[in-house]
Structure formats: structure tokens, C-alpha cells
Amino acid sequence: MSALLERRLLTRDRGVGVFQKLWQIPWLFVLLLCAVAGVGYVALYSAGGGNPDLYANRHGLRFGFCLVMVLCLALVDVRLFARLAWLGYAAALGLLVLVALHGQVGGGAQRWIAIGPLQLQPSELMKIMLVLMLAAYFHRASWERMGNPFFLLPPLLLVLVPVGLIFKQPNLGTSLIVLALGGVMFWAAGVRWWKFAGVLGLMAAAAPILYANLRDYQRARITTFLDPESDPLGAGYNIIQSKIALGSGGIWGKGFLQGTQGHLNFLPEKETDFIFTMIAEEFGLVGALVTLALLLGVVAFCLLVALRCKHQFGRLLALGLGANWFLYVFVNVAMVTGGIPVGGVPLPLISHGGSAMMTTMLGFGLLLSVWVHRDLEFGVARD
């Protein structure tokens, strides 16, 4: 009976044409994305020392390609993604295993894998695929079922296996982000409060063991976070210089192309991880807050999609993608302002670098697809 019902619901919308879908695309949100990427273009133009060929143009070009991809994905039926989720997840996991075996070592960690001319970071891809996979898994889970621990075991493995692989790279920051992302999905799917409380308690208890297993540079990050002045020319240098750059920007900033910290190279990795510092130095608190507002706009839109969507898959997917974006932004900005220990987390759509932009834009493609197909009747909860 239920299968019958499902089939009926599935086939209900077969007549929706491409133009109708195009009309459904939230162009205001697309404009928001363009604005964020535009901020990135301006910042990278400055980071290149006024030479657009260095970073900015490539950034713009890449964004253009990704935007076309996003629009194409927006037209694809969201149910197809649900069905193929496991395939994407398997591919991302495969890449993670591959990178563990043959990855290119960079900065003491195996993170990158070369696919043709592209340098891909499978952990970035995994974030999107994990969200997709969990959304598909929890799609039909009833409130009753969410209370069943055995039902939660497979998705827990889906989270912990990639987290373990990424942690072993070693990339503490990203593995924690993926873990948090998994947590958000479980939370949104309706896992009981007390279970979260229990797991968090366990994690607090396990923290000392985790710390003992950290690599030296990871520990250095934590200790320099706690006291950056302890090693001003070593591990603490990045944080200190970033704070100096930010703080010296003041309210109105030093002006476009006038940032001394950035242009005189006191600021490390200014085109990637510390691009936000560059913006805050040259455009001040005002520029930084405007940028933050744009980034917050994206989070808000994700939440809107999640709340407006009529099927659980779309809701979970939108919320997860929003959380992914939020985690990127929060970790990056908190990192450059000295709020949390430094980890190689870029600011998506603004930082220079293809991996993060491609995967986040892939996520936005899924998000738009959810929005376009938000009223689709697609499955209900069952036992």
C-alpha cells in the first residue's frame, strides 16, 4: 500500500517544464552569491598587489563556470539526488581512501589528490556528500524510528569513517568540521536530546586521549592559540600578524590597495586562509561587517529553504548545506580574529582556490534544486 502511495506521489509533478523551473530559481540568491564572489574578486585583486591576473581573474572565471553548474543542477529533479546520494558518498569515500594511500603531501599532511589539472581535496567533497547521504538516509525516518539506536548505527558509521580518514591525514580541523556537520544532520533529523548530551559528555572525557594523539604541529596550534605571544616569530606569528592587520584597519579601513600588513607580506597566506583579514584591514570594521552580512545572508537563505521545503530530504539537505557554509565562515573568521586555533579552512567563494569553491557551489546547486522542487510530494515518514 505504501509503495503504491509513494509511486503516486512521485509521479504527480511530471509535467513541470524547464521554463517553469527557471522561473522558480531564486535569482535574488544567485545575485547574493555573485556579490560574495565579487567581494572575493576585489579582495583577491588587492591580494595580488593590484594585478588581477595573479588571483582575481582566475577566481572570477572559476566562479562563472561554477555558477553555470549551479544553475544546471537547480533544474535537476531533487529526487534523483536522493537516489544517487550513496553513489556520491561512495565516490567521496573512495577518494578519501585514495588520498590516504597516494595523496600528495602538503604541509605535513596528505590532503590533495590530482585529477587531471585539478587539485582536489576529497575532504571538501566529503562534506557535501555526507550531508546528501544523511539527508537521503533520514528522509523517511519517523519520529519513532529516530528513537531506535540500531537505526542510528549505520549513519553513525557513515559519519565516523570519513572523520577517521580525515583525522589520519592528519587534518584535525576538517575532521572536526565533518563531525560537527554529522551532528547537525542527526540533530535536524530528530535524534533525542539526551543522546547528544551523552555523546558530548563522552567526547569531553575523551579529549585528553585525543590530545595525546595529536601531532606536534597540531598541539602547537592549540598552545599558540591559548597564548599566541609565547612564540611571536614561530607558530604564533600568523595569529599575531592577522590580529595586527585586522585591528589596524580600524572602523573605515586603510583604503583599497592600502593595507600595509597585506601588501608588505606581514600577513601570511593572504590570498587564501587570511583573505578576510585583508578585507578587514583595507575596508575596516564596516567592510568586514558588510562581508559578514552577505555571508550570513547565505546561511539565512539555506534556513529559509529548509523551512519552506515540504519533504524531509530537502529540509535536511538545505539545513545541512547551510550548516556546512556556516561552519566554513565561522571557523575561518574566528580563526583570523584569533578566536579559535588556526586550521587551514578557507573562506569559500572569497578565498583563492578551486576545491572549496567547487564543492560549495556543488552544494548550492543541490540547494537550488531543493528550492525549485520544494513543493514536490516526495515520500513521507514510515517505520
Next chain:
Amino acid sequence: MKWPRILRRREKGGIANFSMRGVKREEELRRTVFTRRALLLGGAQLGAFGFLGWRLHTLQVDQGERFATLAEENRRSARLLSPPRGRIFDRNGEVVAGNRLNWRALLVAEHTTDVAATLETFSRIVPLTEADRARITRDVRRRRRFVPVMVREFLEWEEMARIEVNAPDLPGILIDVGTTRIYPEAEHLAHVVGYVAPPSEADLDGDPLLQLPGIRVGRAGVERFHDTTLRGRAGAVQLEVNAVGRIIREMDRREGVPGSDVELTIDVELQKAVRGKIEEGTSVVVLDATNGEVLAMASQPSFDPNIFNSGVSASQWRQWTSGRSTPLINKTTNGLYAPGSTFKMMVALAALEARLVTPGERIHCPGHLDFGNNRFHCWNRNGHGGVDLRTSLKVSCDVYYYEIARRIGMDRIAAMARRFGMGVDLDIELPGARPGVVPSRAWQEARGRAWSVGDTVVHGIGQGFYQLTPLSLAVMTARLASGRAIQPHLTRAVGGRPIPGRRPEDWPSLGIQERNLRLMRDAMWSVMNEQGGTAYASRNMQGFGQMSGKTGTTQVRRVTREQRERGFNVQNVPREWRPHALFVGYAPHDNPRYAVSVVVEHGTSGSGTAAPLARDVLVETFNRFRQPIPPRVAQRREP
């Protein structure tokens, strides 16, 4: 209102009794839970963004000023500019200490990641000794990282070219042109001008200039005395540098103040002429008797101060400091001698001023004076017979002075000597110059010994514990000649401004009765210009009038009675046993202008050795200044 429903937990849906209604209820429940949790999550996210905003506000507004300062400090790098050291001229504008271009390689530690590696590469182009490396490493440690440290100076053109070509492999190395000190007169003026050397730890007095590479400070002589004047003040340039220290642009420049030039009272030509006449162990001082200007000051042997520029080798240093000849010592200010008979004017004046002798009183000289158990000999074994004051000086009768010294006591003699500049600090611009010692009862008692009248008798003829410098003898002579308390000095002008004291009226009177002074001058005239005077043989002034003076011969070893009886002859003893020969004098005798003192170590006889030399020096002085000394001469010649 939907809100309350969203926030309220609902009971479990009835999944078991499947129906469309059941499905709908289940779906609604799930959605409600999701919405509630999604909104909670959204709230948390909003809160997190709030945290970021607060963080930015803290950094950019609350602490903005502090960080702005730090950012300024980051990009600003101050470099000091070393001003040229002031030059030193003689009284005619002749350069005696100048500056010459010096190409050098510097190392800025903050521009290189590995100082040792840079030095290694550098040493393959221009060899560096171990000592060089040690010094560079020490300097790098001691100075701030943006202060350039000297690696090598006096680079040849070819070496420079090779360094420039290899510049990419030499991070932190920069070529720079500085100046180095040059002394054109070399050893002729070494003792007066002194020399410069890199500052030692003790010299770092807080003047940032001393941190500069290649900076030199005066180590001796006028260079040391006028060091701060000659040094000038450092300028500074504010540079914008990037994180690796590359200079982006110059933001601000403040020129320093060049060191002031110093003009000496010395006449280089006279100095050279005097030095041409003297041998090792001789010192000569020529003063302008009217105002104390030192016209020539020669001490043989001397040294070449230019050697100090590039560093003195250990063997050179040993050669200078060991052995009998002490080229680094300026004997005119640091050599200490007993004055011998040249001191007799002081004894005579002390007696006259104390009215314990009259010019006409005759004292009988049998060739010796018996006092207590001792017999004090006159230099003339046969005795001078009856001697009055004038004759006593003319023939330098010892017995006369034994007698009057006994009468007046040592303290009166010492006080008189001090009035004439002996045993007191003369404040000459030569750091380390010794004041000398005129012994007195108190001085002897301070040494823990008793003063006997026998001591006074011996000291009456300038023998004994006296330790006097040739300079102080010249000062005594000038004061006798002028009657004024002139002070010897070497500086005529600093930075173009004349030093006061050029006119005779600038100096106070000694306060000695003019009648007594005239007596002394007349007696000193007779020493040279009357038959029987001890320096009569040296009277020929080659047409420059007549001079006055006094000879002195001081024993360096006691002549024993046994030697005396065997017929003591100084020509038969080793040179270092022979007596010192001294002479003090001035000319012209009727209008004194130039005073001279000569000390010839082991010269045997004041009248035989020192007197003719002094005469020649004065003749040379007149030759130089045929007219009275010109007030302020001539064009300065640029170096």
C-alpha cells in the same frame, strides 16, 4: 498562530495504524520537530555571527589604536645616517686628520634567514678570517636586527663588482660607501692628534651613532678629547620595509649634523722640522710664551696612526708595547723626569719671594757642601768660589742652591713650582696627560716616609723625587718669560669659532714681583750670552737676536765615591747609564715670544746636547714665523 504549536512538543504520532491521516500526522510531527530544531540552530548561527562581530569590534575599535601602532612598527624601519667626522687642521689650515672614501660590505641580519650561510657564501668571494666571523656574529647578536653590521671594509673595486654580481646569493649583504680616517702627517702628529678605533663595549654611551657599522671613536689625543664635537649627530631615515625586510620606499629623512672641524695651534711645518732634528728618546715642546699655544710637540719615537684604521695586528702591537722604546707614549706629556738644574729658577724665586736671600748675597762654593754626615758635591769639583744669585744660575752652581734650599725649606719650593705649572694638571687636550709630581713634606709623609733636611738640600738642585713632564718645563719657561699664568693648549678653534685666550691679556698675572722675574730673565740671558755661561756655546741664533735659557743634567744612576775617585767619565759607561740632558729657554730675550723645553734621554750633558738642539728649534721657529705669528691664517685646503 502557529508559533506556539511549533515550540510545543507533541505526543508520538500513531504510526502503527496506517492511514492517510496517520501519515499526515506523522509527517506533521516530523516537520514540527525539524522546524523547531532548525530555528534553534539558526538562532545559534546568528549568535555565532554576533560573536564574530563582537570580536571584530574588539579588535578594530577597542584595540584599533594599539594594533595600528603595531602595524606601523612592522613596516617602519629606522636607519641611522652617520655624519662625516669633523676634520682636524693645523694652524695654517693644513689637514692633519681627514676623511677618505671607504667601500664596505654590510650585513643586515633581518634581511637574511641564515647569517652563517650568507657569510659562508660571502667568504668564497672575499675571504674572511675566523676573527672576522667571530666579530660579525658578536655584532649581529649585540645590535638590533635592522642595524647593518660591518662585514668587510676597504674593498677593492674588483671585490665590489664580484659581490654585486653575486648579490642574489647574498641576502642581507649590501655595499655601502663610508668614510675612514686618514692622517696625512702620519707619525709626525700621532701623539697630538691621536687616532680613532671602533668603539668598545665601554664606549657605548647611548649615542645611537655608536651602533653604526664602521663608526670610529677617538681613542687618544685630540681625536679623543674632542670626540663628541668631531663625531656630530646621527641623522635618521625612516624606511618602509616589507615582511622580509626589503626596502619599499623612503618615508622620511632627517639629516644628521656633521662633526665640527677642529683647528690646532700646532704648525705642521715646524713640527716636521723639529722632528727632523731629534733622535729616539728626545722630546721637544715649543710654546707661544705669550698665550700658551703649543706650536710643536715632538716625542721620538712615534707611530703611524693610520694603522689603527684597519686594525692593529698582534705582532705590531707587541712591537709597540714591549721593549725600551715606547712609540705609543707621548713623552712630552707622559714622560716623567727630574728637572735638574732647569729647576733652579724655582728655588731662586722661592728664596727671593720669601726674602731669605738677596740678589747680592754671595755664598762660598768650595765644590761641596757638608751637611750632617753627608757631603753634597757641586758639579764643579773645584768649586765656584763666592757666588751671587745671577752667577749661581749662569754657572749653575749646585752648592749655592743646596744652601738656599736648606734655608727656605721644601714646601716653599714646591709651592713656587706649582705656581709655574709643575706638578699640577695643565688641562691640555690630551687625555691621559700626567700632571707630574713636585715632592713636598706632605707628599713624602703621605707615602709613609719622613722628609729630612738632607732631602731638601738634594731637591734644591732639581734632583730627587721630582717627576715632571717636558710640557710642564716648557710651561714654567713660558710663565717665567711672560709673567702670566698661561695654560698650554692645542685647540685654536672649534667649528670655526675661535677659542678664547689668544691674546696675552687673556691670561692672569702670576703675581710674582716683576723685579724678581727680571732678575731671573737676566740670569738666564747670561747663561747663554756671557762667557762662562753653561750654554754660551749655543748662543748663535743666526741673526734672530738673542735667547735666554737654562741647562740641566740629571743623573739616572748614583755616581759612587769609588767611581769618582777612579776618574768617572760618562763617555765610558753604557748609554742607558748616562745622565739625561735638559734645556729650557725662550727668545727673543728682551721680548719673549717662544718658549722651548728639550729633554734628551741619556743625552749626557744639558749644555752639550740639549742647549744646541733647543737653539736650533728656536731658530727654526723664527724661520717659520719671521713676522710675529699671523693672527689667523689662510685658506683651508680641502682634503
